[in-house]
Amino acid sequence: MTFSEILDRVGSMGPFQYLHVTLLALPILGIANHNLLQIFTATTPVHHCRPPPNASLGPWVLPLGPNGKPEKCLRFVHLPNASLPNDTQRATEPCLDGWIYNSTRDTIVTEWDLVCSSNKLKEMAQSVFMAGILVGGPVFGELSDRFGRKPILTWSYIMLAASGSGAAFSPSLPVYMIFRFLCGCSISGISLSTVILNVEWVPTSMRAISSTAIGWVPESIRWLVLSGKFSKALKTLQRVATFNGKKEEGKKLTVEDLKFNLQKDITSAKIKYGLSDLFRVSILRRVTFCLSLAWFSTGFAYYSLAMGVEEFGVNIYILQIIFGGVDIPAKFITILSISYLGRRITQGFLLLLAGGAILALIFVSSEMELLRTALAVFGKGCLSGSFSCLFLYTSELYPTVLRQTGMGVSNVWARVGSMIAPLVKITGELQPFIPNVIFGSTALLGGSAAFFLLETLNRPLPETIEDIQDWHQQTKKTKQEPEAEKASQTIPLKSGA
Template identity: 50%
Template sequence: MSPCQRWFSESARWLVLNGRSEEALKRLQHVAKINGKPEMAEKITLEVLESHMQKEVQSSKKMYTALDLMKTPTMRKISMCLMFVWFSTSFAYYGLAMDLQKFGVNIYLMQVIFGAVDFPAKLIALLMLSFLGRRLTQGLCLLVSASVIFANIFVPKDMQFTRTALAVIGKGFTSSSFTCVYLFTGELYPTVIRQTGMGFVSTMSRIGSMAAPAVLILDEIMPALPSIIYGGSAVIAGLIAFLLPETLNIPLPETIEDVECTFHSYREKKKQSLQEQTQNESLTLQDFKQDGGKYEENKSHLHPLSENPVQIKE
């Protein structure tokens, strides 16, 4: 046994799919004991493991291709949205990073600053992902990045410090967008086609990075045109990000059917909660009207000059 095998266990899912269920059971029981939950190790049996993995075993017999990313409605919506989000994130990121000379600062110093801003940007992104959710974080990062790019258009060229500070902030938010979209994509795509999906959208990211330098040529036509294109792309992508389903505190999908069922039921629950909220508000309004009518009816029995709700005896 190599040192790596002592610390890293083989995936239990992979073992079950390859007909090594007993080995997978031992691995899971060992992990449960390491996590301080020996009672869970006793509950996990071979029958329980195979019953929970039955759907995955059936799905593993089917071969999936990139075409499966577009076959079903929810998968098609997710893939189309992620294509543009990945493209625009990379497009704006490299557009800012490759146009350092226009800020009038030493390009080597700017490169260091642009690299250093990634550390706090990624920490902020992780906090936002935990508290605000994936969809809101993705959309906000792209929209704030776009607003900073647009703001830099109107800053005079002699205010180099302000222009540089805005560029660094924009670069930070595009970096946060990259952090978010990597995590978001992995949670949206199911296990059976996750790597195919990641490769597909990453290709769009590479296309965005290749297109970014070509846009810089347009400054000969109009100096602000590259910034308008970078910012406009980020705005569109930020709005498209809000069309994606939220994945915070939702189990990872294993199959394409899980994606369709999970996010469809999520939308149905959201609609149901909105309907219940509307019904509760209407009931509250009806109760208020009824109470108001009773109050007016009781008030009619009071003496007209009396403010105390006690009837005046004749």
């Protein structure tokens, strides 16, 4: 008897699961907002140099830049005066007395003057947050296996509340970055515990719509059994059986039943497969390399657009609604595509289209705001669909014995991409088109790599490494047979005597 069969005895699709899903879904609603929080907390309003203390002696005039607009980071050394030589009158200097902002709303930019030479710190703050998400994954994953899913989930929510409040009242930028890093770690812990509790408690048909929960939700039965806590596991199962109206079935279960029937699962769980196994077999090396590139390019390009709302000259609140709304049709179209066209074609073309849209932004002038916005929304929708496809595709490509390891490696590359994306935007100071060239080219590269993966449509999940090796060999034979048949039909010409 397996875990799934025991859950069937106590009710795998009863009131408990529906309540579980409801409690899982509600707390997660606000988590995603943290990833894009800096769009609103770090907007850069129109600004110019604050006049020097003696500016009241005469009218204050700002120097003009090459575009004919007032300079944001320079001011005249002297007030314009006809009695001064032209070269002296035109001398400029940095904003030594701070800046004046054309906004009544405080952001971290206006709070700590993250403009001009300090504008790189704004992008660095977002990268620090993403670094927290990267670090939080392996740290909380290890803690979850050692102490249980529910305690780590509860602690992650408490940590998020404390670090989020700390970031809101930070007295300086370094302190703000520390709290944002902790926020990232907390969100990673919540996401990880979400996935594990989701997979280990909820049946397959409901996993796509459940997220995370605390408080009432019990600890994972699988973790309790594999940790040797059979008595607590039995009580939890009996409570679920009672809730689902199968109290008698729950009473029939004993600790001996759990130990005997799940002995095979317990033994197999003790066999450890590590990171090296992903590179030991040639087909797994190819899968790991191509998937890592696809995950990296998706996260890299996604946050280049998602965090660049301010660049399109449209109201950031309206544009953010559009950016969020495009996910609905994008995910729906992606579901249809992966169901009928296949995972490989869908994944490849989504990244190619996103890369093309980002590169197209280079050739559209900043005055054409509507067209630029349309391209950005289209690209963001493709990348959102790419994320949806990757989660399914990755879980189907890796065998069961390495699935969690493969998913972990893939997610790390997505986090690395999202962490580097804000830093790449700094290259725009050299030439405005450089960031889009980097983002777009990377997306094209990731899309091309997807075409080297195996197609998983209508195929059973591989359980072992041998399964995926056999699958690869069958795919090679299928491709070779038409070529051999075509070659056999070729009649060689005979030379005349």
